Amino acid sequence: MVKPMHPTPMLDELEKGPWPSFVTGIKRLAKDNNMAVDLLGQLEHSYETRMGHWKGGTLGVIGYGGGIIPRFSEIKNPDGGYRFPDAGEFHTLRIMPAAGMHYDTNTLRQLCDVWVKHGSGLIALHGQSGDIMFQGADSASVQKAFDEFNEMGFDLGGAGPALRTSASCIGAARCEQSCFDEAKVHHLVINEFLDELHRPALPYKFKFKFSGCPNDCTNSIQRSDFATIGTWRDNIQTDDAMGQTWFAKHGVNELVNDVIGMCPTRALQLKATKDVKKSAEISSLTLDGSQSLEIDNKSCVRCMHCVNVMTGALAPGKDKGVCILIGGKSVLKIGASMGTVVVPFMKLDSDEDYENYLDLCHRVMDFFADNALEHERTGEMIDRIGLASFLEGIEVDVDANMINRPRMNPYVNMADWPVAAA
Amino acid sequence: MVKPMHPTPMLDELEKGPWPSFVTGIKRLAKDNNMAVDLLGQLEHSYETRMGHWKGGTLGVIGYGGGIIPRFSEIKNPDGGYRFPDAGEFHTLRIMPAAGMHYDTNTLRQLCDVWVKHGSGLIALHGQSGDIMFQGADSASVQKAFDEFNEMGFDLGGAGPALRTSASCIGAARCEQSCFDEAKVHHLVINEFLDELHRPALPYKFKFKFSGCPNDCTNSIQRSDFATIGTWRDNIQTDDAMGQTWFAKHGVNELVNDVIGMCPTRALQLKATKDVKKSAEISSLTLDGSQSLEIDNKSCVRCMHCVNVMTGALAPGKDKGVCILIGGKSVLKIGASMGTVVVPFMKLDSDEDYENYLDLCHRVMDFFADNALEHERTGEMIDRIGLASFLEGIEVDVDANMINRPRMNPYVNMADWPVAAA
Amino acid sequence: MSQPQSAAAPVRKPVEGFLDNKKFLHPKFAANYGNWKTHDRPRPGVLHHVSKTGDEVWSIKCGTQRQMDHYTVRNLCDIADSHGEGFMRFTMRSCVEFPVSTEAKVAPLIAELEKNGFPVGGTGNSVSMVAHTQGWLHCDIPGTDASGVVKSMMDDLIDEFRHENMPNRVKLSTSCCEINCGGQADIAVVVQYTKPPKINHDLVSAICERPTVVARCPVAAIRPTIINGKPSLEVDEKKCVCCGACFPPCPPMQINDPDANKIAIWVGGKNSNARSKPTFHKLVAAGLPNNAPRWPEVNAVVRRILMAYKADGRPWERMGEWIDRIGWPAFFEKTDLPFTKHMIDDWRGGRVNLNASTHLHF
Amino acid sequence: MSQPQSAAAPVRKPVEGFLDNKKFLHPKFAANYGNWKTHDRPRPGVLHHVSKTGDEVWSIKCGTQRQMDHYTVRNLCDIADSHGEGFMRFTMRSCVEFPVSTEAKVAPLIAELEKNGFPVGGTGNSVSMVAHTQGWLHCDIPGTDASGVVKSMMDDLIDEFRHENMPNRVKLSTSCCEINCGGQADIAVVVQYTKPPKINHDLVSAICERPTVVARCPVAAIRPTIINGKPSLEVDEKKCVCCGACFPPCPPMQINDPDANKIAIWVGGKNSNARSKPTFHKLVAAGLPNNAPRWPEVNAVVRRILMAYKADGRPWERMGEWIDRIGWPAFFEKTDLPFTKHMIDDWRGGRVNLNASTHLHF
Ligand code: SRM
Ligand code: SRM
Ligand code: SRM
Ligand code: SRM
Ligand code: SF4
Ligand code: SF4
Ligand code: SF4
Ligand code: SF4
Ligand code: SF4
Ligand code: SF4
Ligand code: SF4
Ligand code: SF4
DSSP states (O other): OOOOOOOOHHHHHTTOSSSOOHHHHHHHHHTTOHHHHHHHHHHHHHHHHTSOOEEOOOOOOTTOSOSEEOOEEOOBOTTSSBSSGGGSBOEEEEEOOOGGGEEEHHHHHHHHHHHHHHSOSEEEEOOTTSOEEEEEEOTTTHHHHHHHHHHTTOOBOOOSSSBOOOEEOSGGGTOTTOOSOHHHHHHHHHHHTHHHHHSOOSSSOBOEEEESSTTOTTOHHHHOSEEEEEEESSOOEEOHHHHHHHHHHHHHHHIIIIIGGGOTTOOEEEEEGGGOOOSTTEEEEEOSSSEEEEEETTTOOOOOHHHHHTBTTEEOOSSEEEEEEEOOBOSTTTOOBOOEEEEEEEOOSSHHHHHHHHHHHHHHHHHHHHHOOTTOOHHHHHHHHOHHHHHHHTTOOOOGGGBSSOOSSOOSOOTTHHHHHO | OOOOOOOOHHHHGGGOSSSOOHHHHHHHHHTTOHHHHHHHHHHHHHHHHTSOOEEOOOOOOTTOSOSEEOOEEOOBOTTSSBSSGGGSBOEEEEEOOOGGGEEEHHHHHHHHHHHHHHSOSEEEEOOTTSOEEEEEEOTTTHHHHHHHHHHTTOOBOOOSSSBOOOEEOSGGGTOTTOOSOHHHHHHHHHHHTHHHHHSOOSSSOBOEEEESSTTOTTOHHHHOSEEEEEEESSOOEEOHHHHHHHHHHHHHHHIIIIIGGGOTTOOEEEEEGGGOOOSTTEEEEEOSSSEEEEEETTTOOOOOHHHHHTBTTEEOOSSEEEEEEEOOBOSTTTOOBOOEEEEEEEOOSSHHHHHHHHHHHHHHHHHHHHHOOTTOOHHHHHHHHOHHHHHHHTTOOOOGGGBSSOOSSOOSOOTTHHHHHO | OOOOOOSSSOOOOOOOOOOOSGGGSOHHHHHTTTOEEEEEEEETTEEEEEETTSOEEEEEEEOOOSEEEHHHHHHHHHHHHHTSOSEEEEOTTSOEEEEESSGGGHHHHHHHHHHTTOOBOOOTTSBOOOBOOOGGGTOSSOSSOSHHHHHHHHHHHHHHHHSOOSSSOBOEEEESSTTOTTOOOSEEEEEEOOSOOEEOHHHHHHHOOHHHHHHHOTTOOEEEEEETTEEEEEEOTTTOOOOOTTTTTOTTEEOOOTTTOEEEEEEOOBOSOSSSOOBOOEEEEEEEEOOTTTOHHHHHHHHHHHHHHHHHOOTTOOHHHHHHHHOHHHHHHHHTOOOOGGGSOOSTTGGGGBOOSOOOOO | OOOOOOSSSOOOOOOOOOOOSGGGSOHHHHHTTTOEEEEEEEETTEEEEEETTSOEEEEEEEOOOSEEEHHHHHHHHHHHHHTSOSEEEEOTTSOEEEEESSGGGHHHHHHHHHHTTOOBOOOTTSBOOOBOOOGGGTOSSOSSOSHHHHHHHHHHHHHHHHSOOSSSOBOEEEESSTTOTTOOOSEEEEEEOOSOOEEOHHHHHHHOOHHHHHHHOTTOOEEEEEETTEEEEEEOTTTOOOOOTTTTTOTTEEOOOTTTOEEEEEEOOBOSOSSSOOBOOEEEEEEEEOOTTTOHHHHHHHHHHHHHHHHHOOTTOOHHHHHHHHOHHHHHHHHTOOOOGGGSOOSTTGGGGBOOSOOOOO
């Protein structure tokens, strides 16, 4: 038996227009779902008052310390009861999807079934960190819902001062630019740190993200503490046949203006094929009978631009691996900060490579746990103690690829120069 | 009667080699000049001990509060007397040369004559601020030397917390890039502020510099508090005849790699002459029968590069004026800082223009005098109070040319947005 | 932490572990894993990937409302089964991609999606779906709604989602407080508080750990104090930058206010490393009213910015790269937005954002 | 301030005012003032300017030692009279330019200058004369000599001054303390202190205004204290960055030390706005000994850097622009210099100098 709808004149405005409407969706739910009815009431109240009306709390599932975002309505009747009682408790379960957010339809439907049984039926696919957010369980249902998701093989995501749910790009599964097995590493890392994920004990949140190449489709540099991004060390690969096809279609003007002219480091030059430099560091693409695109791979910064524009004709090199950047986060306290290079290049092929990688992850996480202040992200910590000290702490050598440019001020005590320069 | 030379085995090493030797020069002086003899002794002692041995003091000429750099030797005999007595006092007179450091030989010889009479005969042409530095007068001779220089029409330069001696590039006198009359403005400014120059009463030093174009041959952005640099607002001027001569000599590769490819804002494009955009903002240069260099003057940042490379074929526009940057200084306290744009463009042709300009100079100097802390340069002051407050103080409106980019953090109270945006 | 459980049920130990994605991969993805060669876009909303063996897969992409009722999810599943091949994946921006193995399936699948109200597009140089946050629907600190802002914005921009007419990809985000969970974007719509927090002194001592709150303030504007004999906090309003960072740890420091909550617009953020290095978005408009339910003033500004970029950007120039070429003065001119003193960075290290050169745009 | 004057002489009032340069201008400069059209360089050391009227002037440029005895100045004047046209001017870098009205005078003038020991060159893409400071010859705070460093460096580089073989202009500077009066340059040689000041506590109270000194320290490392009952100052040596800023206002805080004074080398400073915006020079070598009288270790590094640039730079790339293209790793490789932690900027706002991107050079 479903209760009557609250009037929602403001929300109704959001049913207009061509983009799929979340209001229409919630109304669909409300047909047989009192929680959805009251959710609409509460939300309409927010639209009217132009204020949020939820407060947090603490709530969890057995064995875990995080992963649930509890919400209690602050809209009360004079008697202290909830004005929208069926949505008075409206908690979210963060559930981790498999890497790359791939699904078969059966699994998705099964997830829906569980959520209709124990929750509101409202699902956010996905949260900005990469969780499936099952939104709207009352306190009594949280454990039950979790148990069923967990039976299906899904585990809870992160919340609070803990390792957070991670994201990886589609990468190797469908993308020609992929430089490492994103899903595999994503998988390895989460399983390695389940304890940090489920039982918050870090100074503050900590996020991994994995992008297969510098296009960084997971925004890892700005949105994760620990970004792992694919790249390569050797020469850009070229495919003359595809190069000629491209050139025939696009012509020299486009090549000059859109490719050569946009390379950030002038690594590309247009050359008569006979004038192309012969050197181990040069790769080149023939464009037609007489002309070539010359790539000075020593000047190339692996930005991806030419490879993107001329995909197939140009491709990342063969000596692939990853670059690691640490310290990305949002705006709090010091202003938004990006991760900065901590490992310019690391192979990720052999088992030994993976071990090295996980070992580094541990050193970083341990150092963070031991040295960050409360509610301090890695980026803030590094800002406070200096990159050099951080590197020392995690036992990584300094490298000129870590900087945009050396210091421009003499404000440094270099008494230990001889040691550092040795 | 000249005294015997001190042994100078280390300095003697600096007589070797092809570059003109200052040691040889001082030795030439020492043939009939005891001050030079003892100067060599004192200097050799510095080379041996690898330490400086001068200390400052206070010394001036009548009517002025600065302009002399007093030096007293710290190398003493056990009895407290100077070990190199004839160089025990070794003061410098800072004398301002005419703008552009032009001389006729008579004047230069006359300056030498005065300095042989009253000083050591050692002259630095010129100091980094732009003074002639007459180095080596004892305390008794400073006034006499100054009086004679002053009779010739030269005036003392700045020192201490005062307006300093200024510099302007050769500019209009010999340079095709000149966008204003550098020497005239230099002249105007110094004469306007003689009091600030001669009678130190500012919080700290204040320097003007004048460069006729953005090549900035006086390093004004980094080395002056108030940089005046010529530029233009309209389109780059082109001369087809010279363009064709250039192209015939240099060819398309050089044009693409050295000119088009190096424009910082992709304002240059190679176009078939028939395809050149017709628009008030476009100027173009024909290169041969069929091709042209197209200049999108809206994207051009007046960096000078193409104009430098193709001088004559390309030239600054006709609507010339100056840009003013404030706050350049060296390394103390906050690290080296550059001047930043405070007036993106100002005409400097009519008398009224000059008045406006001097009026701005006064507002800046007054604000600096009233608001800087002791020993605080303009750059530090602006860093401390914020550019916006400084602009308000000197009554200049904000302008998007003053910034590289707007703020990237939300840390600002915008309660007065409606007023600011009006 | 309270652990709600039915008294009767035996304690179930969770099975901890991250689910392997192998079984969810479309067979073409699995077969050509790590072995792709190139791709093209036969039309907006369709990606055509070719592997080194010549194998091909087409991915059809559509937008969603992200906050989906289970009916919508089932609807998508049904379409995947009837017109696709039973697999689907979600993108980082809540779009769905349906992989199919033959070109023949592309057009019917598109038709079915559009028929069911799912716009097809969002690939290549189109306008992306907006990176989405929680807002009034769920967050405990929001200054505006997220789903509503996104819905009204995408209604307005759906043509630009469906077509690839921009110079390069356009990534949008919205955030319902200054924390900015939506991230850096080509155009970001973010709440901007304009008043210091109003403090309910009666509640502070009960709810807030005062040293924690004091430590959160980026400008050290909060001081412990005693009000009416009770420990409380006070704010130096001259210092306060109205960031709202004190509100989450101390809700009695109310930062939200229906009228003082304004919307700011930021442009030129970029996450990829293509051409230019990643960069943060920059403030270009503020003081826009928090005008639920459809935020017309915000949408008008977003559209103006997009249209200026569309008209003037060169191929492959992202929003910020376009502005770097034409200059900030021209940006403000072309978008008819006022440049104000608030845009001059005065945060730590902000000096690097001043123009220390004669590079000028006229 | 003491005003030395002979008791007998009447007080002379100075004539204040800045001398007009008109009468010192070469007639060609005066006649074509503001009316020049173009220039070229027929050979290194010679500029040939042409005015809009077709008028021409040749300027022959030579180097000097800057700190000149009057004989040297007179020698230059004699040459200007005998082989030039009685006019000369000095550049910002202590070179002399002799303008002449006919091409015929160029070669004899060059010959005469070289015969008298004045190297001709320094134009265009050559290595400039070093921007010069005071050092032990005159300054009260120097850590090394300037004239000596410059002399030994230019002896080594005179060929590069005489020829135009560099990718673009190379501007050098030296500074005899960290204050850096020599300014930002393509290659700058600057004293770097490596020990906190040694304090002579007996003198502090007599000589130093303690609050002034405390205020000068960029890292607030100086505290007032009492030593042996006398007011003095103490330094927190962990904080101290050995900048020497306390020494000028308080000479008892001796920062100089024959062995701890080292030389650092900085590259990539640029003042012009051509192509890239002006930028500061960056630290690339330190710990070099202050090895008077000829500083061979310093000159060797300067030469190595110059030769790497000469070999690898492209036309019109200034030092810093070359490095931006090839990357810092390649720079350190090609110059065989160690990259150390000291080069990682940790000054305020230094985060912008870290690499927040995957732009990497391998
Ligand atoms: C749900 C989600 C937005 C969404 O609708 O997608 C979200 C929602 C909240 N974020 Fe977030 N953040 C979400 C992704 C992000 C991201 C993006 C990302 O992970 O890629 C960021 C930027 C990256 C970063 O980590 O900094 C982000 C930066 C923050 C911050 C700022 C942290 C900082 O150091 O600046 C806070 C504040 C805090 O942690 O104290 C925050 C805090 C919050 C809180 C917990 C508000 C609070 O302090 O009480 C929000 C809970 C809302 C709710 O009711 O569920 N959220 N938050 C995202 C998580 C869903 C998921 O698990 O998939
Ligand atoms: C003589 C000269 C070097 C030279 O050999 O050419 C020089 C020499 C001194 N400079 Fe300088 N500076 C000289 C040009 C500069 C420049 C370059 C310029 O003006 O273009 C700068 C950089 C630009 C600037 O103004 O910051 C410069 C930045 C400094 C500073 C750092 C100021 C800062 O805020 O960072 C100081 C220290 C101070 O003022 O306290 C300083 C201080 C000094 C003192 C007064 C040392 C002291 O504090 O006792 C030196 C006196 C040396 C002497 O015995 O004559 N000198 N000084 C230059 C002046 C000659 C002239 O009048 O023509
Ligand atoms: C599906 C998705 C990855 C995923 O695992 O979900 C993805 C997939 C692809 N991206 Fe991406 N990108 C995806 C999010 C991103 C993001 C992150 C984001 O959207 O927040 C970025 C960074 C955005 C930024 O810079 O702020 C991103 C920056 C790129 C770029 C670099 C664009 C540039 O020039 O700056 C490329 C290269 C290109 O365009 O050729 C790229 C290229 C691609 C290619 C063409 C890669 C390939 O060869 O297959 C994929 C098809 C894109 C298309 O739809 O046209 N992808 N891509 C994401 C789709 C999001 C969406 O629904 O719109
Ligand atoms: C004579 C002098 C001006 C003066 O009033 O004394 C001067 C004169 C000219 N400069 Fe300069 N510059 C002079 C100091 C500078 C400086 C400052 C400095 O040396 O410290 C700079 C800034 C250096 C920097 O960026 O750090 C400077 C940056 C330029 C540039 C920009 C170079 C670049 O690409 O970055 C040009 C343009 C060019 O090279 O075509 C230029 C161009 C010129 C031209 C070609 C202008 C012209 O069309 O006549 C002049 C002849 C230069 C030559 O010798 O080849 N001049 N020029 C200065 C000679 C100094 C010396 O003896 O070496
Ligand atoms: S980050 Fe690179 S590898 Fe991953 S999906 Fe994007 S383009 Fe492909
Ligand atoms: S990938 Fe390398 S060569 Fe290609 S555009 Fe980027 S930097 Fe230039
Ligand atoms: S700054 Fe410009 S106008 Fe002045 S001399 Fe240099 S190039 Fe000529
Ligand atoms: S002057 Fe203008 S067009 Fe010429 S290179 Fe510089 S920015 Fe480009
Ligand atoms: S942006 Fe702010 S209000 Fe919105 S979900 Fe994130 S924390 Fe909550
Ligand atoms: S709103 Fe921000 S700046 Fe103001 S008191 Fe709170 S934390 Fe501090
Ligand atoms: S650099 Fe230092 S030591 Fe040299 S002249 Fe300038 S202030 Fe004196
Ligand atoms: S040397 Fe510099 S950092 Fe050290 S105490 Fe003196 S002023 Fe402070």
